[in-house]
Amino acid sequence: MTDTFGSRILEGKVAFVAGGTRGMNLQIARRYAEHGAKVAVLSRNQERVDAAVDELKQIGGEVRGYAGDVRDYDQIDAAMKATAAELGNIDLVVAGQAGNFYAPAAEMSANGFKAVVDIDLVGTFNVFRASYDVLNKRGASMIAITAPEAVRPLNFQAHVCAAKAGVNMLIKVLALEWGPEGVRVNGISPGPIEGSWGMENVVSPTQEMKDHIGQSMPLRRWGTVDDVADSALFLSSDAASYITATILDTDGGAVISVPNTDKADKNDVRVKGRGHKVE
Incomplete structure (x- = not known):
């Protein structure tokens, strides 16, 4: 547990x-619980929900878990209302779900493209919109997990680039519309994060690749959860009370420095043998 911000803020x-x-998202939930x-938490997989709830309860405080698909508004709306009924109106919302796989656009199915856009x-939108009706609006903080692909085009990532660019603009529009009510809306754009679902299951880098990526960035290391x-x-604390519509690049400088993104090689390890992976 970090003590950068003091305790139980x-x-x-x-x-x-x-x-x-x-x-990353479980670590965010842990950090929130650690600070009171x-x-x-919500995920499509009930077993993962149960495991996360059990772990978070060890930290202390009240914890709830719901199985639901962010693509189904009614499921998210029900989870939000249940949270508000059991824990109280919501102050902090994180939309951290993600879908990704590597594929050349010319070989990507329409369903594959749509799946990532729908999830991301x-x-x-579904998470933020469903939470809106049960928010403690004055002082509420919403965070979407976006990605460098929102602003930097990458080969084999047409679906992710399009979806995350949309997420970035959605953040700004909601910040504009909901700011007068006291709601802040921001984004976090992580770079290569050790132990993240995407890096472990979508990229699956070799140690050589990990070393190369780390040494390519200004801070010369991977990030952590x-x-x-x-x-x-x-972003959820009072220290950020005047920050909204901001995309916080938590990436060690990756968005400005990772090389070789312009080489479209269909034999890239990220493309060969990778399935349709979604969170």
Whole structure:
């Protein structure tokens, strides 16, 4: 647990973390719980939900878990209402769900493209919109997990680039519309994060590749799930009370420095043999 911000700065807050059962998003849920928040997590897999709830309860405080698909608005709406009924109206919302796989656009199915857009972009709207009716609006913080692909085109990532660019603009529009009510809307854009679901299951880098990526970045290292969780804690805290419509690049400089993204090689290890992986 980090002590950068002192202790229990979210005491009494209610947090909802979509995709919060593993990787970066689970670490965000842990960080919220460590700092006194009541936490609800959501994922499509009931077993992962149960495991995350059990772990978070060990930290202390009230915890709830729901199985649901962010692409189904009714399921998300029901989870939000249940959270508010059991824990109180919501103060902190994280839309952290993601889908990804590597494929050349000319070989990608329409369904594959749509699946990622539905999970990343439509899912973010569903999470934010469903939470809106049960928010403690004055002081509420919403965070979407976006990606460098939102602003940097990458081969084999047409679906992710399109979806995350939409997420970035959705963040800004909602910040504009909901700001007068006291709601802040921001994004976190992680770079290569050690132990994240995407890097472990979609990229599956070799040690050589990991070393190369790390040495290609200004800070010369991969990020950690703690780096992302601390960014979320900051954006959710009073220290960020005048910050909205901001995309916080928690990436060690990756968005400006990772080389060789212009080489479209269909034999790239990321493409060969990778299935349709979604969170």
